[in-house]
Amino acid sequence: MFAAIPILLFVVFGGTNCATPIVMWHGMGDSCCFDFSLGAIKKSLNESIPGVYVNSLRIGDTIIKDMENGYFLHPDKQIEMACNIIKSDSNLVDGYNAIGFSQGAQFLRALVQKCPLPPMKNLISVGGQHQGVYGLPNCGSLSNKACDYIRRLLNHAAYIGWVQETLVQATYWHDPLNETEYKQYSTFLADINNEININTDYIKNLQSLEHFVLIKFENDTIVQPVDTEWFGFYKPGQSVQTQTLQESDLYKDDKLGLKQMNDNDQLKFLATPGNHLRFQWDWFEANIIKPYLTN
C-alpha cells in the first residue's frame, strides 16, 4: 500500500520528463540567460511543454564572456565548445530538439553537420542567416561607436585574414558582388555550405534531421537580405534582386543535400509578421511547439 505512492509519483514525473529536451543558441549581442530574452523563452517553453529540459548554451564561463564570444570567438571554436557541452549533458544522450536564434541558428546548423551525436532531431531556425548577410544595420547591445566600427570593417575588409579570425560576423559576410571572393575567403559559411569542397558528412548529418524548420520575419529590418532566413540570397553579381533557395545553384546542384531534404518534406518554410525575432508566443506554440517539439 505504502509502496504504491512513490511508484505513482515516479510515473507522473517520469511522464512529464519524456518530452524531448531542447537546446537553444542565442543571437548576436545576446546571451544564454538574460531574463528579457532566452531566460523568458526558457520559462515559456516550460509552461508550454511541462517539465521539458532546456539547455540554453552558454559559450564561455560567464554570461558576459558568452556575449563577447558572439562577436569575437570564431564560430568553429564556438561550435566545438557547444559540441562538448552537449556531449557531456546526461539529459541529452537520447537526442534533442534545437532552437537557434539569429546567428545561433546557423551555428546550430553547423553543429548538426559537424557534431552528429547525440542526435539533433528537429532544428528550428528563428531568423537565421543561412546564406549569410550583406549589411549589418544594428549591433544589438553594442555601443554605436563599436557598431559603426564593425560595420566599416565588414564593408571594406570582411575577407581579410585577421578580420575573419577576430570578428564572427565577418565569417558569414556574403558579398554578392564577388561570389568568388566570398567562397574563397569566408572561413565559416562557405565551409558549412559546401561552397568550396563537398563534405559528404555535412550532407549526411544534416539529412539526419527529422525537420529543418526555417522561420522568416516578414518585416525584418535587421537582416539583409531577409531571404537568407529561408536560405535564399541576392542573385550573384548584384545586391538588389534576390533569389530563393530553390533558384540557387547550391540547391540545383544539391551541394548540401537540401534539394533531397525538400523532396523528402524535411524542409519547412514558415513566415511570421514582425521585425527580427519578434514573434507571438501563441504563434510559436501553434506552428512550432505543437508540430515539432512535443514528441
Ligand SMILES: *[C@@H]1O[C@H](CO)[C@@H](O)[C@H](O)[C@H]1NC(C)=O
Ligand atoms: C517549470 O514549471 C514548473 C511548474 O510547472 C516549476 O515548478 C519549475 O520551477 C519550472 N522550471 C523552470 C526551469 O522554470
Ligand SMILES: *[C@@H]1O[C@H](CO)[C@@H](O)[C@H](O)[C@H]1NC(C)=O
Ligand atoms: C573578386 O575578388 C577577387 C579576389 O579578391 C579579385 O581577384 C577579383 O578581381 C574580384 N572580381 C570582381 C569582379 O571584382
Ligand SMILES: *[C@@H]1O[C@H](CO)[C@@H](O)[C@H](O)[C@H]1NC(C)=O
Ligand atoms: C509586413 O510584411 C508583410 C509581408 O511583406 C506586409 O504585407 C505587411 O504590410 C508588413 N507590415 C508592416 C507593419 O510593415
